[in-house]
Amino acid sequence: MITRIQHKKKLFALIVNSNYKKKRGVNFFSSNDLPQQFGYIYQKKNHVIQPHKHNKRATKVFITSEVLIILKGIIRVDFYDLKQKYLFSKILKKGQIIFLLHGAHGFKVIKEVQMIEVKQGPFKKNMDKIRFLPISEDKIKIK
Secondary structure, rough: EEEEEEEOOOEEEEOOOOHHOOOEEEEOOOOOOOOOOEEEEEEOOOOOOOOOOOOOOOOOOOOEEEEEEEEEEEEEEEEEEOOOOOOEEEEEEEOEEEOOOOOOEEEEEEEEEEEEEEEEEOOOOEEEEOOOOOOHHOOOOOO
């Protein structure tokens, strides 16, 4: 159900397969120590989620993580280390979710894609990203 993408003991990504919807209750895919949590909630009719509010607290975020939910299509995710060295690629299809945490990444749309992206804000266009050239197509390794 969940594939962990790791490189040199660092968690680069979690990939949640489309069959995640089967478990009842509150099910988080990410662990409590990560800078972003995401999960799936499935409850029966008339279940009550108690009203609540979230406390104000100072949190330091040192990396921007993001979650992509593939609604339609197919994308290839290319993983790189922090020195911009290509590692390998994964194919994602409709219904899959990826949580990108460490390292660097790029994407190629294989089949017209629609997806939702969730990440920490605020986004500072000139400060949040370092862009670099992608790996050539003849060197792609799908794992």
